[in-house]
Amino acid sequence: MPLQIARSVLATSGLFPDFGRFHQWLTDQKRHASMEVRVVPLDELAGWHTHPVTGNIAHESGRFYSVEGLDVRIEQTFAGSWQQPILNQPEVGILGILVKEFDGVLHFLMQAKVEPGNHNGLQLSPTVQATRSNFTRVHRGARVPYLDYFRDTSRHQVLADVRQSEQGSWFHRKRNRNMVVRVEEDIELRDGFCWLTLGQLHRLLAADDLVNMDARTVLSCLPFAATGLSGVYGSTVASPFTSCLVRSCELEAAEPHTMNALLGWITEVRSGLDSHAERIPLRDVEGWRRADGRIARPDGAFFTVVGVQVSAVGREVRTWSQPMIQPCDEGVCAFLVKKADGVLQVLVQAKAEPGFVDVVELAPTVQCTPSNHDALPGGERPPYLTEVLDARPEQIRFDAVHSEEGGRFFHARNRYLVVEVAEDFDAVRPGYRWVTLAQLSALLRHSHYLNVEARSLVACLHTLSVRPRPAFESAAED
Amino acid sequence: MPLQIARSVLATSGLFPDFGRFHQWLTDQKRHASMEVRVVPLDELAGWHTHPVTGNIAHESGRFYSVEGLDVRIEQTFAGSWQQPILNQPEVGILGILVKEFDGVLHFLMQAKVEPGNHNGLQLSPTVQATRSNFTRVHRGARVPYLDYFRDTSRHQVLADVRQSEQGSWFHRKRNRNMVVRVEEDIELRDGFCWLTLGQLHRLLAADDLVNMDARTVLSCLPFAATGLSGVYGSTVASPFTSCLVRSCELEAAEPHTMNALLGWITEVRSGLDSHAERIPLRDVEGWRRADGRIARPDGAFFTVVGVQVSAVGREVRTWSQPMIQPCDEGVCAFLVKKADGVLQVLVQAKAEPGFVDVVELAPTVQCTPSNHDALPGGERPPYLTEVLDARPEQIRFDAVHSEEGGRFFHARNRYLVVEVAEDFDAVRPGYRWVTLAQLSALLRHSHYLNVEARSLVACLHTLSVRPRPAFESAAED
Numbered sequence: 001m002p003l004q005i006a007r008s009v010l011a012t013s014g015l016f017p018d019f020g021r022f023h024q025w026l027t028d029q030k031r032h033a034s035m036e037v038r039v040v041p042l043d044e045l046a047g048w049h050t051h052p053v054t055g056n057i058a059h060e061s062g063r064f065y066s067v068e069g070l071d072v073r074i075e076q077t078f079a080g081s082w083q084q085p086i087l088n089q090p091e092v093g094i095l096g097i098l099v100k101e102f103d104g105v106l107h108f109l110m111q112a113k114v115e116p117g118n119h120n121g122l123q124l125s126p127t128v129q130a131t132r133s134n135f136t137r138v139h140r141g142a143r144v145p146y147l148d149y150f151r152d153t154s155r156h157q158v159l160a161d162v163r164q165s166e167q168g169s170w171f172h173r174k175r176n177r178n179m180v181v182r183v184e185e186d187i188e189l190r191d192g193f194c195w196l197t198l199g200q201l202h203r204l205l206a207a208d209d210l211v212n213m214d215a216r217t218v219l220s221c222l223p224f225a226a227t228g229l230s231g232v233y234g235s236t237v238a239s240p241f242t243s244c245l246v247r248s249c250e251l252e253a254a255e256p257h258t259m260n261a262l263l264g265w266i267t268e269v270r271s272g273l274d275s276h277a278e279r280i281p282l283r284d285v286e287g288w289r290r291a292d293g294r295i296a297r298p299d300g301a302f303f304t305v306v307g308v309q310v311s312a313v314g315r316e317v318r319t320w321s322q323p324m325i326q327p328c329d330e331g332v333c334a335f336l337v338k339k340a341d342g343v344l345q346v347l348v349q350a351k352a353e354p355g356f357v358d359v360v361e362l363a364p365t366v367q368c369t370p371s372n373h374d375a376l377p378g379g380e381r382p383p384y385l386t387e388v389l390d391a392r393p394e395q396i397r398f399d400a401v402h403s404e405e406g407g408r409f410f411h412a413r414n415r416y417l418v419v420e421v422a423e424d425f426d427a428v429r430p431g432y433r434w435v436t437l438a439q440l441s442a443l444l445r446h447s448h449y450l451n452v453e454a455r456s457l458v459a460c461l462h463t464l465s466v467r468p469r470p471a472f473e474s475a476a477e478d
Numbered sequence: 479m480p481l482q483i484a485r486s487v488l489a490t491s492g493l494f495p496d497f498g499r500f501h502q503w504l505t506d507q508k509r510h511a512s513m514e515v516r517v518v519p520l521d522e523l524a525g526w527h528t529h530p531v532t533g534n535i536a537h538e539s540g541r542f543y544s545v546e547g548l549d550v551r552i553e554q555t556f557a558g559s560w561q562q563p564i565l566n567q568p569e570v571g572i573l574g575i576l577v578k579e580f581d582g583v584l585h586f587l588m589q590a591k592v593e594p595g596n597h598n599g600l601q602l603s604p605t606v607q608a609t610r611s612n613f614t615r616v617h618r619g620a621r622v623p624y625l626d627y628f629r630d631t632s633r634h635q636v637l638a639d640v641r642q643s644e645q646g647s648w649f650h651r652k653r654n655r656n657m658v659v660r661v662e663e664d665i666e667l668r669d670g671f672c673w674l675t676l677g678q679l680h681r682l683l684a685a686d687d688l689v690n691m692d693a694r695t696v697l698s699c700l701p702f703a704a705t706g707l708s709g710v711y712g713s714t715v716a717s718p719f720t721s722c723l724v725r726s727c728e729l730e731a732a733e734p735h736t737m738n739a740l741l742g743w744i745t746e747v748r749s750g751l752d753s754h755a756e757r758i759p760l761r762d763v764e765g766w767r768r769a770d771g772r773i774a775r776p777d778g779a780f781f782t783v784v785g786v787q788v789s790a791v792g793r794e795v796r797t798w799s800q801p802m803i804q805p806c807d808e809g810v811c812a813f814l815v816k817k818a819d820g821v822l823q824v825l826v827q828a829k830a831e832p833g834f835v836d837v838v839e840l841a842p843t844v845q846c847t848p849s850n851h852d853a854l855p856g857g858e859r860p861p862y863l864t865e866v867l868d869a870r871p872e873q874i875r876f877d878a879v880h881s882e883e884g885g886r887f888f889h890a891r892n893r894y895l896v897v898e899v900a901e902d903f904d905a906v907r908p909g910y911r912w913v914t915l916a917q918l919s920a921l922l923r924h925s926h927y928l929n930v931e932a933r934s935l936v937a938c939l940h941t942l943s944v945r946p947r948p949a950f951e952s953a954a955e956d
Contacts, residue, residue: 092749153742161742163749177749263923264631264639271570271641271655357835358925445741446924447836 001159002226002249005198006233008106009465014197015102025194029112030122033192035312037116039410041293042307045321055283055290057305057323063133065089065408067295067305067323069285070172072354073276083285085295085305086355087325087408088172091132092163095214096150096179098127099159100187100195107195109146109187110215115406116310117324119413123212123403124204127193145190150179157182160221163447164455165361166405168353170303170325172279175357175447176214178221202463208401209413213456216402220455224462225249225441237466240339241397241420245464248344248437262439266449269350269431270359277354301372303327306410326410329371330401333453334388334417335461336365337397338425338434345434346461347384351451361451362443365432383429391419398460404452414453416460437461479637480704480727484711486584486676487943493580493673497681503672507590508600511670513790515594517888519771520785523799533761533768535783535801541611543567543886545773545783545801547763548650550832551754561763563773563783564833565803565886566650569610570641573692574628574657576605577637578665578673585673587624587665588693593884594788595802597891601690601881602682605671623668628657635660638699641925642933643839645882646831648781648803650757653835653925654692656699680941686879687891691934694880698933702940703727703919715944718817719875719898723942726822726915740917744927747828747909748837755832779850781805784888804888805847808879811931812844812866812895813939815875816903816912823912824939825862829929839929840921843910861907869897876938882930892931894938915939 016022042050042057050057058066066088073081098109113125130144135151149156159180166174189195196204201219205211211219227250230243238246282290288297295305304326311319336347351363368382370389398418405412428434440458443449450458494500520528520535528535536544544566551559576587591603608622613629627634637658644652667673674682679697683689689697705728708721716724760768766775773783782804789797814825829841846860848867876896883890906912918936921927928936 090754094749158738158742161738161745163745175749177745260636260639260923264636267639267641267655267925271572271653276568445738447745 002223003228003232004101004106005222005224006229006465007104008108008198009202009462010199010233010237011105011197012199012203014105014107014200015195016200019203022194022196022200026112026122029192033112033114033122033313035114035116035121035310038309040307040309040321042290042295042305042323043293045307045309045323047321048307048323053283054281056281061133063091064131064322067282068172069280069282070354071276071278071280073274074352074354075274083280083287084302084354085282085285085288086172086279087170087174088279089131089174089408093131093134093176094128094147094150094179095126095176095218096128096146096181097215097218098146098149098187099180099182100184101182102195105197106182107197108201109193110196110201111193113192113212114312115212116308116322117406117408117410117412118209118212118403119411120209120403123210123406124201124215125212126215126218129214145193146187149181149183153179153181156184159223160218160445162221162445164217164221164450164452165356165448166452167409168355168361168451170409171355172277173355173357176217178218180218180222199466202465205460205463206398206400209403211459212403213405213452216456216459217452219462220450220458221444223441223445225438233466239467241344242465242467244339244342244344245437245461247342248346249441249465251343251436251438259439259442262433262435265433266350266360266362273352273359275352275359300328302369308410324408324410325412327369327412329369331369331414332366332385332388332417333364333414333457334366334384334419335457336384336387336419336421336425337461338421338423340423340434343436345436346440347428347432348435348440348454350431350433353451356448356451358448361454362435362440362449363451363454364457367451367453383432387421388417388419391417395420397464400460402456414456416457418457418461418464480701481706481710482579482584483676483700483702484707484943485582486586487680487940488677488711488715489583489675490677490681492583492585492675492678494678500672500674500678504590504600507670511590511592511600511791513592513594513599513788516787518785518787518799520768520773520783520801521771523785523787523801525799526801529759531761532759534759539611541569542609542800545760546650547758547760548832549754549756549758551752552830552832553752561758561765562780562832563760563763563766564650564757565648565652566757567609567652567886571609571612571654572606572625572628572657573604573654573696574606574624574659575693575696576624576627576665577658577660578662580673583675584660585675586679587671588674588679589671591670591690592790593690594786594800595884595886595888595890596687596690596881597889598687598881601688601884602679602693603690604693604696607692623671624665627659627661631657631659634662637701638696638923640699640923642695642699642928642930643834643926644930645887646833646839646929648887649833650755651833651835654695656696658696658700677944680943683938683941684876684878687881690881691883691930694934694937695930697940698928698936699922701919701923703916711944717945719822720943720945722817722820722822723915723939725820726824727919727943729821729914729916737917737920740911740913743911744828744838744840751830751837753830753837778806780847786888802886802888803890805890807847807849809847809892810844810863810866810895811842811892811935812862812897813935814843814862814865814897814899814903815939816899816901818901818912821914823914824918825906825910826913826918826932828909828911831929834926834929836926839932840913840918840927841929841932842935845929845931861910865899866895866897869895873898875942878938880934892934894935896935896939896942
């Protein structure tokens with residue numbers, strides 16, 4: 001299967017023969033699906049109420065999610081202990097991509113979806129992106145298309161099926177089920193959906209704000225790692241960098257002790273960290289204030305809880321209201337990578353976030369909102385941020401701005417970077433570790449190892465598996 | 479490494495040449511280490527106090543553990559929702575075994591340890607069995623011997639290092655770090671410790687109440703699985719049953735899709751289960767009553783929280799008091815196994831327990847206290863209990879009574895069984911699945927997959943890897 005995935009990575013032409021046709025289709029979708037989003041006071045959200053005692057904001061149905069408070073104490077973080085608002089969404093939803101072979105090449109079924117938090121409207125999402133409330137139809141909406149392929153997989157081949165965490169600073173123990181299911185049978189292609197090869201998706205990941213967070217996290221869980229990849233990719237698509245990257249995907253089974261050491265390191269970090277995160281009433285959260293229809297800190301740092309009112313125009317008109325988290329600024333998520341003995345290594349960070357189920361997950365080398373640190377008194381820059389922001393152009397292997405979940409976060413964007421450092425770069429601090437891509441793939445078969453920002457970056461990193469060839473734009477002339 | 483482990487399994491003679499010498503040593507230890515344990519009212523526990531508002535019972539230092547209440551709702555369990563007392567011990571302790579080669583054979587350093595809950599006093603425990611309070615020396619006791627080998631593993635080879643859950647019905651989110659560390663350097667052998675081969679430990683696991691729970695769970699995390707094991711074991715130690723068992727240890731890497739399916743099944747069960755477990759004040763727990771110095775249900779079912787007062791006589795005399803959980807009766811933990819196409823398969827259950835961090839873990843086919851079910855009105859027997867209790871003698875491959883953690887549980891014992899069923903036994907209910915031993919080993923590299931009872935049984939199952947040969951008792955005459 002990993003070899004078939006590699007062949008799809010090589011394919012920049014598929015059911016869409018070229019970028020022009022894809023773009024035409026996307027423009028067409030934009031015409032059919034628009035959304036009007038207005039920021040409104042939290043007190044005016046229809047269907048949501050504030051609990052008179054706790055101050056928690058919840059939906060009248062008791063489903064969806066609620067805004068509550070969290071009391072946090074984590075050793076070894078710069079803040080130590082604090083309180084904050086947090087989204088509580090205990091349901092496990094499904095993020096699923098259907099895969100099918102056309103003309104010998106695996107294609108991935110993507111949906112053009114508008115979400116209220118997207119700053120640009122339409123983005124590509126997985127085939128299915130459904131909360132449990134969606135598919136038990138609490139909101140009495142339409143049936144979720146293609147859902148049955150993921151609810152009963154017995155006739156299909158499951159390439160990935162694993163619950164993964166989402167933003168641990170904004171969500172309390174949120175998990176979604178990330179699934180990739182391959183089907184053999186004919187599938188009706190509905191309006192708003194399209195089949196793309198991985199090579200095409202990889203080109204689109206290089207663009208800003210086009211492939212949404214849910215699509216990125218599902219793509220990162222694909223079984224990319226295997227021996228024999230170099231053979232499939234071949235030398236025509238190889239540069240020294242891509243050769244090292246592909247070799248990095250091949251190296252896990254061969255190095256059990258290294259994998260043992262990696263697992264042992266994660267165990268050690270998790271065992272040693274004294275942490276505590278308990279839900280408290282939103283009203284009691286210190287340092288935050290509900291005023292003027294929003295919940296914010298006096299200094300405006302971190303994020304604000306805002307209300308939005310949405311009118312979606314598709315085949316039917318739907319309007320609804322909801323609270324959302326609006327971060328104070330754009331963030332930076334970056335992997336430092338280096339070639340070492342012909343293998344690409346990736347520097348990961350063991351990061352504690354208050355919403356994690358299991359204390360610590362592996363995160364990008366740098367994951368922060370730089371302006372938060374600039375604002376703090378005596379605040380140092382986070383480790384390695386200087387290496388990322390001051391990188392020379394030839395060091396920057398990947399650089400695109402992507403949106404975070406547009407269903408919960410309002411205009412939340414991160415700049416995702418892959419920055420190559422010299423082979424002798426060995427300034428590794430405690431809490432950081434060099435790993436191979438195959439090791440990351442092995443960890444991604446299980447829950448709670450890579451956080452959502454690291455998974456997004458893994459998806460971005462795989463776009464570098466082949467040397468840039470004639471772009472998707474001109475693929476028809478290949 | 480798995481092949482070296484297999485060679486240690488074959489060795490019934492080692493630094494102890496025969497069982498007689500071991501027995502002599504053990505008798506000697508019993509003379510040096512005795513303990514007097516008296517059940518006393520919870521109100522008379524020195525150093526522990528009951529919170530005036532919540533009724534929670536905690537140590538005055540704020541460390542160790544506390545007895546609190548838990549409010550539980552788990553779909554698909556026979557009870558549905560209930561409240562109960564629970565032990566809360568947020569610290570992650572270390573359970574570690576040191577391994578060293580003598581005369582070409584791996585030996586495991588075990589400690590003869592008396593614990594207040596043991597009904598028979600002395601049992602074999604891991605080299606190190608320490609709570610974080612132990613090693614930060616809250617109780618001002620002696621230094622924990624050999625601890626440094628586990629706190630700084632940089633000079634050693636780590637064979638296993640993974641946090642694993644403990645009893646999810648009695649503990650709230652308890653995890654201990656299970657470690658096996660191999661050293662090359664000379665190690666001082668302290669009083670109360672001895673080196674045993676795996677072959678010897680396997681013989682001792684067949685005896686009742688001798689290898690304690692902590693030792694069993696650490697042993698289960700050893701990397702038993704690998705290809706090439708059959709070659710090491712050889713035909714002289716093989717019966718049809720052992721051949722299938724060893725082949726079952728060899729089959730994981732070869733079957734990625736099966737492993738995918740297994741992981742997908744676990745994801746599905748965990749995603750679909752609506753569960754909730756929140757700590758509440760012990761005083762508010764419905765259905766339980768604190769009276770006569772204990773906390774129990776009027777019908778005496780499940781367990782009782784009792785107080786004990788302990789006087790330990792070793793090199794120094796120590797006395798202390800503590801609350802403990804005393805189960806109402808002996809339990810049954812059993813794997814049904816079958817030979818299928820030359821491979822031993824093990825029937826596991828996806829079991830929800832209220833104290834689990836991640837909803838569900840894999841448990842033995844049968845894990846219950848039969849008398850609890852007999853007592854319930856209209857209570858059916860749990861699935862497969864009849865198959866276990868009515869098994870014919872030739873079906874019973876393993877049968878021994880083992881103690882659970884003697885530091886927290888008072889006279890808690892389970893009968894551990896491995897029962898072979900016919901190859902055409904396919905009455906598999908929802909929530910149960912056949913797996914190989916190699917798959918279980920692969921899962922045991924990660925946290926939260928196998929519960930502690932399943933891990934104990936995995937350790938027991940590995941004792942069957944070779945056909946019974948001249949017993950350890952007469953190994954000297956081999």
